Amino acid sequence: MMGERTVMQEALFYGFSLERHVPNEHMLRKIDRFVDLSGLRAELEPYYSNVGRPSIDPELMIRMLLVGYCYGIRSERRLCDEVHLNLAYRWFCRLGLDGDVPDHSTFSKNRHGRFRDSDLLRRLFETVVARCMSEGLVGGEAFAVDGSIIVADAHRQRGVVNSSALEPDSNRAVTEYLSVLDDAAFGGATPVEPKFVSPTDPAARWTAARGGPAVYAYADNYLIDLKHAVIMDVEATTAVRQAEVTAAKTMIERTADRLEVTPSRLAADTGYGSAEMLAWLVDERGIEPHIPVFDKSERTDGTFSRADFAYYKESDVYVCPAGKQLQKYRRAFATPRTGVDKDNTVRYRASKLDCDACELKAKCCPNTPARKIPRSIHEAARDVARAIAKTDAYIISRRERKKVEMLFAHLKRILRLDRLRLRGPWGARDEFLLAATAQNLRKMAKLIPAQAPIIAA
Known part of the structure; x- marks a missing residue:
């Protein structure tokens, strides 16, 4: 028998529960466990007046922004429409069935004022990171x-x-x-x-x-x-x-x-492998740099590169493949000199007499009277990074x-x-903070299973 569409009629009362309508596996229900906005009002209280009409609830705006960034809703106009129509979004924003959605202009007004003045989005992000730490992630x-x-x-x-x-x-x-x-x-x-x-x-x-x-x-x-x-x-x-x-x-x-x-x-990656950055990590922070060293000393014209010269820390000299020394200075100065150039490098020079008589000059410095070797003042940190690059832990770090x-x-x-x-x-900055907060919330929702509801006997 052919069915017939039932014409919708307005009922006087509805037995509808928004809480039961949102399934347990919905992403917003999983994320809601980790959204803690308990300190939000205390953070924003100095930025609100004690007189006048009540403002839009800041917790509602933050929850709506989290919905937008979790689901890739880029427009705040569209976000307001989606929250108005989507029951799961309403549940997450604590609006119920008949709660009013704020106008899209409210977000701009608060973003350029209270949110930035109080650095609220940074604090929200750090609260989520702290929750990730407490959950063992x-x-x-x-x-x-x-x-x-x-x-x-x-x-x-x-x-x-x-x-x-x-x-x-x-x-x-x-x-x-x-x-x-x-x-x-x-x-x-x-x-x-x-x-x-x-x-x-x-x-x-x-x-x-x-x-x-x-x-x-x-x-x-x-x-x-x-x-x-x-x-x-x-x-x-x-x-x-x-x-x-x-x-x-x-x-x-x-x-x-x-x-x-x-x-x-x-x-x-290699972009962070400068000598200054490696020295900051090793000497100031005590962090192992699993970073490729940014080094342009390798020559491609067939002549000796800096790696072919041996450096001796005790005597502070380089020794070339022919066994001759390269030094910073070959005479004493009345006023001691550091020898450090503007680019934070020290140049070691060979003797012109040694280079003129050397059989390897054609492979070492064919176009200059004597060979020079630049050495960064942070070369020790670069050597630490080079040594780490030969370990198995470095290979794991590169993959991770x-x-x-x-x-x-x-x-x-x-x-x-x-x-x-x-x-x-x-x-x-605001967009990057909200997006990173959404990514961490989605990460916790994925990795931490929800507890099964306890059914009374």
Whole structure:
């Protein structure tokens, strides 16, 4: 018998439970166990007035933002619509069936005011990291660091050649750019001027580091624990390597200060293998650098490289393949000299008489009167990194370092943060913090099973 559609009729009463409607296996139900916003009101209390009408509940806004970043909902307009319609989102945001969803403009107002003034998103991220530690997901021994390019919300074909052409009060992003000109993570990262500057987001760097057409972009930097790839810290910088190395130091120091966790070894790619960075890890922090040494001393023209010369620490000399010494100075000075150049290197020179009479001159210094060997003042730390690179632990670290790259792939493909929506350095920082918080929450929801409900006998 052919069925007939039942016409929906409005009922006077509904026996509907939102709690029972959300299944136990839903991701938001798993995540909800680890969202602790108990201290939220105390953090924001100094930023609210004691008079006037009540504001939108800040806990509601934070929960809505977590929903958006966990599910890759990039638009706050769309987020408000989705929360209004989706029952699971309503349950997570504690709205019930008839709760009002705030207007999308409320997020911008609070983001540019209370949230940034109180550094609320940073505290939220660190609260989630602390929960990961209490759940046993953080080993605290092996860390990895890396950065990834995130395209800024700026048109790549619209730019000015010089930042002096920017109008100081034209928009919020320009004001933020002018405030970070001396910041080591942005304007002070490198003295090299970019080829173009975006008038809508001048802090975004003009770069072709992704291998395709040049774009305006920021760098998202992660410091992760290698046990379960928990993100321990996140930092937004301009898209240059010097800023990313500085961000690595900042994240390691901040993790030690705020979370009291210092790794015993750090894995990273060659971009972090400069002499200064290795010396900072070995001498100042006591961390084993499982990092390839950034070294350009290898020659490709058939002549001897620096590795063919033996260094003797006791006498502070190099010995060439012919057995002759290379020294810093060959006479005593009335005023002692350090011999350190501006690039923090010491140059060891052979005697011209020795080189002229040497049978190996054609393979050593055919175009110069005598051979010179530059040695960094941090060469001892570089030697430590070279020795570690010969161990089995180094091979394991190189393999585990891929976990941080997988997090960036998840960030761009699943959470859809391949392009920023907010502008300015603080906008990039807010987006990176919320995305990293969402990734850690999803990690806990995946790795920590929910307890089975206890059924009374």
